[in-house]
Amino acid sequence: MTGHAIRTTQAPAGSTKKRGRLADGREILYFDECDHAVHADDKRSLDSASTSSVMRRDNVLGEWVTIASHRQDRTHLPIEAECPLCPSTPDHQTEIPSADYDVVVFENRFPAFSTPSAPTDGGSPSEESSERLFEHRPGSGRCEVICFTSQHSLSFSQLPPSRVQTVLNAWIDRSVELTTLPNVEQVFCFENRGEETGVTLSHPHGQIYAYPFVTPRTQRMLENARGYQRTTSRNLFADLLEAEIECGDRIVIRGRHWTAFVPFAARWPLEVHLYPNRQMAVLSDLSADEQEEFSSIYPALLRRMEGAFGFPLPYIAAWHQAPTHVDRELPYLHLQITSIRRAPGKLKYLAGSEAAMGAFINDVLPEEAARLLREARA
């Protein structure tokens, strides 16, 4: 099978989107900062990857767990010359057929969620199952990879504002489009960075998951926000932001449109939440001004975090957006950045109390973390 031709389909503000297909049929989307970028076809001979993930119901915790055993064979820390996220060269065909790119998104070859072309073994709906306690469903949905730059050794903190804007365009585009897929209940844009966080590829990239369920954390956030609204008629997240600003001890950056703070009950040694100053549900609700300020404030925040706790910093950056179909008014869009680095050279691990009981013990005082971040150089 060969790659399909590239076609331009839509142009989000400030960048041009072009769609194509990889050799095994997966979709690839280029977000170009220049109108006349030309992208090559995928010249590889690539069989369709067999993906057959299954969601299983954990009745003890009331949560879905995804079993994706085909992922065991995925690419693991390749040397730079074999990086599958760099642009292709005549000698080395990667996941990105082009000789260069700005921001590119493509379907993961080893997805945790995908839309199977045919029903799979694990795909029978639970209603037909005689095993009431062993409820399972196909792991339908979609998993995409997003590359932030073609430069292998950069980090997100080093991107210029114009590039962050292009990444934001891609996040917004994907969040809107994936929401329209059947069965998708929540879209999650995130970046895992650092070998200590289990990242198998070091090229600057993130991921976008379109889940077929509302994730456990979001469910609990919504339950608490609903309870708070019932008793106070107010929005929990808006009140939390206001209280953090009023207190001030844990504020890291106070922008015109965004505020970054270490939460009062931070679970991780380094945990920062970045809130827009007004409530909204999803990334596509951001105004042009809010997008513009984000594009400089977020990399500056990352640089402060790297300055205070050491570079390169392992971290997880997670966008909390409203679910697709329920509770659009309760949530409050925000970006949560957490690191397991508790001091230069020391990591925080999830051990018995956290991993088995969900009871977090944080060795770093949130006010002290905020002070370190305020004093660090952006």
Place this chain on the structure above:
Amino acid sequence: MTGHAIRTTQAPAGSTKKRGRLADGREILYFDECDHAVHADDKRSLDSASTSSVMRRDNVLGEWVTIASHRQDRTHLPIEAECPLCPSTPDHQTEIPSADYDVVVFENRFPAFSTPSAPTDGGSPSEESSERLFEHRPGSGRCEVICFTSQHSLSFSQLPPSRVQTVLNAWIDRSVELTTLPNVEQVFCFENRGEETGVTLSHPHGQIYAYPFVTPRTQRMLENARGYQRTTSRNLFADLLEAEIECGDRIVIRGRHWTAFVPFAARWPLEVHLYPNRQMAVLSDLSADEQEEFSSIYPALLRRMEGAFGFPLPYIAAWHQAPTHVDRELPYLHLQITSIRRAPGKLKYLAGSEAAMGAFINDVLPEEAARLLREARA
């Protein structure tokens, strides 16, 4: 300050318990397999450690998070000659003053929870606080360390049944006694093993936490068990065990009194639950026969896990017991053993989906893990 004299206070079946104090006033308890063991006084000059942990309410998730910033300075991977859990020698005074011991329990010098002798800064109850969204309480409770053997290089899997019985005696004794402390809502006995799990001391040991709240995981387990009982009039855990036995695909060991299985919706590449075959709330409900079979079946299970996924195996072993004051009839005592090893040389990390959204993706098919464990040598 010098150590207090040792006194024998109580004798659980099969072992003798002797109580003493360490130089800074912390309690130490020896569980001796031989009646006439003699234990030395603590000869160190040791200042009282300053401990002032605070529980903070995370309103977004509705959970308590413990901030214990004094723990940042705790002992980190000392070389064997400096192991603080080995018996003392004339040249090297450790946390255990005696020249030898079987099983010993003592209060953690760097506890996440403790009963402060005087009110601390963070200790004002939230009712008096004007900051409704910043609720906090003193981190009262107790944290104990339990050493399974005086031999530095052994692992739990290598303990003879007689020693496992002594450890079980100690777990039962501590679970019963700590339950009587003021504010204690749940007692949690666990073992973290392996540097990959963040263990800072390699000597075979576990920990016992007496929490001032019901942990988040236990709360959710109880909610689901309550919902199940309401609709079926049956016990969720008993039905799950029965369904696992009936299916058989995930059973690892089927004993007369205990059953070990990989759960249907396992979150971790290697996850085994060890259930007694009859429902009970806490460790002290175990009969003599059940204790005896556990003492051989549990180390055999650990040997199978090490055989299938490699020795030494990083793991967390966590006892799920009923909370102290609520819902004593819903829970089902069991031991949950999880490992982040997903293949020899490969680890599973918690990344964005798991850490930020609580949505677990497991790359190992539970039936395949169970097969590997059944075929491994005990």
